[in-house]
Amino acid sequence: FFHFHRTALHLACASGHPDVVALLVERKCQLNFFDGDYRTALMKAVQCQNERCVTILLEHGADPNLVDIAGNTALHYATVGSNTSIAEKLLLHHANIEARNKDEFTPFLLAVSKNKQQMVEFLIQKEANVHAVDKSQRTALMLAVHHDSADLVRVLLQQGIDISSEDANGWTAEEYSIFSGLKVSRQLIAEHREEKLNNYLQNKNPGKTFQHELLLVVLT
Structure with a gap:
């Protein structure tokens, strides 16, 4: 060419x-x-x-x-x-x-x-x-949070993107939301994390609600 x-x-x-x-x-x-x-x-x-x-x-x-x-x-x-x-x-x-x-x-x-x-x-x-990352190791979820796109954050969380992934600076999507003061995105990620934990504990130990409450206190 x-x-x-x-x-x-x-x-x-x-x-x-x-x-x-x-x-x-x-x-x-x-x-x-x-x-x-x-x-x-x-x-x-x-x-x-x-x-x-x-x-x-x-x-x-x-x-x-x-x-x-x-x-x-x-x-x-x-x-x-x-x-x-x-x-x-x-x-x-x-x-x-x-x-x-x-x-x-x-x-x-x-x-x-x-x-x-x-x-x-x-x-x-x-x-x-949906798990691709850019040259700074930012996930799609990080980009959505960075650009304050709460609707996209919802869509991406439904796709099972790993909320614990870190970019090249060691930041997670949740930390992006905290440092940028984006309360809606932070709440969505926190609710998603809690839901995943709840599902995991119910599958592992259906009757041990005390452990669930204790872990939520530790994580929050």
Whole structure:
């Protein structure tokens, strides 16, 4: 692949002219040329949410797994745009759901960091790795807490993310919530921890409620 400024195909995708895209593709233009930021025409079509252009490019063999200057794929762009329909098309054409950009963000982690709940739920449905961590070893739960996204915290806790995981600085998601003064997120995590402990104790010793109460005192 070559590094060029924008081609006619880039411009047609960016301005939303699927008929022009179809004409250029039929005339065997190069689908995977990069512009100055190493973005392909497919990335531009996704970024501008021109789904018809995206469809034409994919059906003619555009590569969804090429990366731009920041390591983002077309699926990363779909994530930022919160466009699940385009994301679905990319995945059907073998886009890598676990692709990582230079910050080690998968599309799933990027969706969490941008507070794109619909996209997060879509990627969970598509079996994205909810336990992925970024280059600072932050989990999706830490990112959701950091960005004060209580609704996403609820969604992620339901996925069984380990609340005891530590980032590169040794911080847990609960510590993020404490130091940032995020009472709702802290409460959700504390309730989740208590529920897990309660379930564990009930399975191990159904009748020993005193041990349960004692452990809750210790943990809180």
